[in-house]
Amino acid sequence: MDNLLDAYAPGVPVLTDGVTALDADQVRARVAQVCAALAARRWPDAPVAILADNGPGWLVADLATQQLGVTLVPLPLFFTPAQWHHVLMESGCTALLCALPEQAAALGFGAQSLLTGPLGLYEAATRAGGAALGATQKITFTSGTTSSPKGVCLDADQQWQLAAALQHGLAGLQLHRHLCLLPFSVLLENIAGPYTALLSGATVICPPLAETGLSGASQFDPQRCLAAIARYQAQSIIVLPQMLQALVAVTADHDPRLASLRFVAVGGARMPPRLLQAARARGIPVFEGYGLSECCSVVALNLPGSERVGSVGRPLPHRPVRIAADGEIEVGGRAGHYLGQAPAAAVGTWLATGDLGHLDADGFLHIDGRKKDVLITGFGRNVSPEWPESALLGSGAFAAVVVVGDAMPYLAALVVPVSAALTPEQLAAAVALANRDLPDYAQVRRWRVVPPWGPATGLSTANGRPRRAAIARHYATDIAALYDNLEHIA
Template identity: 45%
Template sequence: MRGILRRIGEHAITRPLHVALQDEHTALTYAELTQEIDLAVEAIGGGRVALWMDNSCAWAVIDLALARQGAVAVPVPPFFSAGQVGHLLADARPDLLVTNQPDPVGAMLGRRPARRLSIAGQLVSVFELAVAAPPALPPGTAKITYTSGTTGQPKGVCLSAQAIGRVAQALGEAVGGTEADRALSLLPLSTLLENIGGLYVALAAGGTACVPSLASCGFEGSSSVRAERFVAALHGYAPTATILVPQLLKLLVESVATGAPAPDSLRMLAVGGAPCAPHLIERAWELRLPVHEGYGLSESASVVSLNPPGALRPGSVGRVLPHVQVQLADDGEILVAGNLFEGYLGTAATPPSPWPTGDLGYLDDDGYLYLTGRKKTAYATAFGRNVAPEWVESELTASGEILQAVVFGEGQPHNVALLVPHPATTPARLAAAVARANAALPDYARIAAWRALDAPFTPANGQARPSGGLVRDAIARHHAPLLETLYASEARHERA
């Protein structure tokens, strides 16, 4: 991070009037950015600081100010449910919480903000949190990043400034970032991929980071977006680079395929955060969209591999970047070393190196990485949200109206479920049970379409083990046509 901050300072001297940050309300030159960082350092202070805001110039300024003074930043993902935010705050126990939503946050915390500040043209509120004996952090922790997790309660991944800086440098070199670049953030800045790959890479190169609120770009919640506003943002900000999850790429491809002009400013359209169907990438290439697929994980401070400009390898998630080393276990699991996290918050264990990613794949002779699946059952939706099906299934079966439930959604825009109801359950009670489960889940984990089955999953039909565990692959194969129908449907339910 010191290198990124140093580069920002250099740009403020050599190119003071060049726009560094832009959102729908504000534009800051590099000279103004350094001034705003100085003011934020003085106004906010240090310690452990949670940042709960939509994308904006203010978000970026506060994040950089925390890095500058060696504070620990705790970004709060906007797609977290209230319960998950409560867990995050109880887990990380920050000293301060900075937000531009003082009323709902104050109601949740049961207190009023200690002070209000104007940062980068936006009014933000600072809440002081009563923290008793905060959990010890691994030495060198600069940022605690939380993802949607593979369980209901995500873990805090502790990252050093050095690890973050190495990723930003490797990405900048891989994509050939220049001062002419305009990077548009269409993912939350609280996600590590966007924070580093969108914001830091652009600023280190002396370009412009466009960080409009996601609401202004058509996003509604974490897994819904208005296509026309999303595409309009791509044209309006004229980015040279942006990062998309597969579902957003699908929206763009559909728009261009039906006659909308492609954003001709783009030279780098990175796709990651979830598996992307090969046919979608091929269709994007046919439409001359410069798609570059990559791969990474929070435990390695984000990006591990990327298809670089001029050296695309179809079917791969790119060439392994030089700041990390990748090897394969005997069972094909991808192991990563060289730029790992410091540890999980609240655990004393030092992460093993190499780190077992849980992903399966292989390397070709040129160092390109290919993914073949997940070692376990957790999956990422097309919006890049991690879901553990067992978590959702436990909510579905909690009431007793549903005896068995199996959830799918790998790489899909929504989750679907196959349900075996209790024999006495009526259709109305079954629908109510699903609704109750959905109400207890964050929106990215909810069931959008489901089907009630007449036959249970049993050892006799090969769809369950004697222990009662589900044989997911067998269920998916047996019900493949039904699952395709559910994936293609709008939110609905039926009985087989």
């Protein structure tokens, strides 16, 4: 870490939340404090979880765990308490970094803090089991296509290798101020944002998420975001497609609040080409990329001087990409492995992504679709439709349900009530009941009643499973109506 911070000139802030700014010496001192607290734990070698808003304290904890060789397990703020418990049990965490003692206690960690500062360090009374972690520095749990998220194990070298590739690709822009808009529990921000900025000697600006306009998994205030960009004179940011759409909708061409931006990366979900064109027309220097958690996030990225609209860019130097015979994208290089599974060999392995795509003659990667039915919302959350569908069916009000929402800001559903006598109010109550057990990114916001479908209609299989592609075609107008309140990009 010392060599990392040597890139900073005296007095240049390394981390700031808009209130407190830390230079290189102050970051070193705070990392040393966290290291001392982690080393003094009852089980100093066990994984430690972190549940916290964005801020310098989060990144200090991240650097401290790397310095000690301790595994860090980020807990996304948008997970439900049940999902937090699942992550903690699966990873075998014996300590938690968080700001609130009562929050730590609710998750089973003692009220005595081992650390002073914005985040306390709390320990569990007993040590549960857990898979052997080896060199794992971070376990990132995806948003979960079901209620039980999967953990991807990554070592420090994998993360910094990606950051170095991005730093090299962006060096010509001379970026000095990166504003963090996404939660640090999301790899796309954690690595592509602060890590890349640290390698560049740039200031990492990391105010609380509420100041930058993001709350939960899918609530975004573009006016707050624009105010933060202007206040901090941000030169680079990372956004999700739905965030970009909201920014485009509330800005005029060459809005002065965006004047400081030199590079805006967008990823996490499919990017409508018209949206990118509209953003460019506003003067937003946006570049689309593609990645996976198993690859530490970014795999390919359009860059200034090396871009092709409609593609997700060329693969980064350390991530060779090939297309399988069936059109599936496969990624080379050393990938992360799922918690509980053995690491893949470093050489000669290819990760099957589940995405379909092609490489053009100039090496730009194009995404054509997904092999499976997993939806990726406009905010980058992965959701298997069967999850909210089962919750809706479990309400007892619906005989059949198909959830939609790929690349959209929220999920919606086509529903077949169990009885035509059910009123709209009763259906609304049933949806509300189902949503109570779902995190916000998996909740159904709107729905539309449609006639029953069966094998004779061609819309379901013989055993009653919906034929999703056929239903999407048949009900295209109804599905479009579920999103007719959105801002449309001209």
